[in-house]
Amino acid sequence: IYLSAKLLIMYAKCGKMSDARQLFDEMPERNVGSWNAILSGHVKNGKIEEAWNIFDKMAERDVVSWTTMIGGYAKTGKIKDARQLFDKMPERNVVSWNAMITGYVQNGMVEDARRLFDEAPERDVVTWTAMVKGYAQKGRIQDARKFFDSMPEKNVVSWTVMVTALAQNGRLEEARVLFDEMPDRNVVSWTAMITGYVQKGRVDDARELFDKMPERDVVTWNAMITGYAQNGKVKEAQRLFDKMT
RNA sequence: AUAUAAGC
Numbered sequence: 001i002y003l004s005a006k007l008l009i010m011y012a013k014c015g016k017m018s019d020a021r022q023l024f025d026e027m028p029e030r031n032v033g034s035w036n037a038i039l040s041g042h043v044k045n046g047k048i049e050e051a052w053n054i055f056d057k058m059a060e061r062d063v064v065s066w067t068t069m070i071g072g073y074a075k076t077g078k079i080k081d082a083r084q085l086f087d088k089m090p091e092r093n094v095v096s097w098n099a100m101i102t103g104y105v106q107n108g109m110v111e112d113a114r115r116l117f118d119e120a121p122e123r124d125v126v127t128w129t130a131m132v133k134g135y136a137q138k139g140r141i142q143d144a145r146k147f148f149d150s151m152p153e154k155n156v157v158s159w160t161v162m163v164t165a166l167a168q169n170g171r172l173e174e175a176r177v178l179f180d181e182m183p184d185r186n187v188v189s190w191t192a193m194i195t196g197y198v199q200k201g202r203v204d205d206a207r208e209l210f211d212k213m214p215e216r217d218v219v220t221w222n223a224m225i226t227g228y229a230q231n232g233k234v235k236e237a238q239r240l241f242d243k244m245t
Numbered sequence: 246a247u248a249u250a251a252g253c
Contacts, residue, residue, distance in 0.1 A: 003246080004246085005246035005247065006246060007246095008246085008247085009246075009247075031246095032247085033246055033247055034246075034247080035247085036246085036247040036248075037246065037247045038247090039247080039248090040247055040248065041247095043248090062247095062248095063248080064247055064248045065247085065248080066248085067248040067249070068247075068248045069248090070248085070249090071248065071249065072248095074249095093248095094249085095248060095249050096248080096249080097249085098248095098249040098250075099248070099249045100249090101249085101250095102249055102250060103249090105250085124249095125250080126249055126250045127249090127250085128250090129250045129251075130249080130250050132250090133250065133251075155250095156251085157250060157251045158250080158251085159251090160251045160252070161250075161251050162251095163251090163252095164251065164252065167252095186251095186252095187252080188251055188252045189251080189252075190252085191252045191253095192251075192252040193252090194252085195252060195253085196252095217252095219252060219253065220252085222253075223252075223253080
């Protein structure tokens with residue numbers, strides 16, 4: 001059963017929902033977990049109406065099923081539907097609250113997110129990070145920073161969100177200070193800082209970080225190469241592109 | 246096995 005569920009997820013990741021459906025229909029035993037797997041597959045492929053039909057048919061739903069649907073509606077901009085489900089669900093955990101809060105953030109509704117944040121019976125690092133991101137994308141950097149500084153615990157994602165917030169709002173020096181203070185950095189953190197420099201035309205600072213970082217992925221290479229290109233350094237872009245292969 | 250946050 002668990003193996004089949006893994007297969008379902010694999011199919012879903014490749015967008016092969018019809019294969020997933022067939023496998024699911026042939027499964028001898030379907031528990032709420034396998035139903036959730038197929039539900040999640042449809043949501044990930046943007047098939048929200050299909051997902052609803054499945055959800056509606058499910059004999060048994062758990063907190064994961066409900067939360068999957070909330071995330072699906074939120075991502076497709078149907079925030080009101082998401083909220084209706086959220087209000088209707090029989091029990092919630094911190095992930096359900098987070099899904100609803102990040103749903104508001106994704107739809108630019110940071111005040112609604114804040115209201116829910118205040119109401120939430122429990123908050124974790126995801127809850128807090130979502131609020132930092134919510135204020136940051138509204139340009140409300142000092143509110144974002146206030147939340148960031150109040151966080152009971154931070155991880156590499158929270159740090160990276162805050163660094164990105166500062167960098168995207170042109171506050172590169174502050175971003176760099178924070179970047180240097182990070183207890184851990186990963187490839188996303190490095191790339192966020194590089195992108196910040198590139199957007200301000202500071203390709204040499206970007207390149208310094210690029211050379212210093214322990215590992216690069218396709219997003220990093222792309223940021224650096226297009227950074228050169230957009231700043232008129234076509235030769236450098238070409239040279240780096242060749243180095244990549 | 247399945248749900249929520251970061252660089253595009």
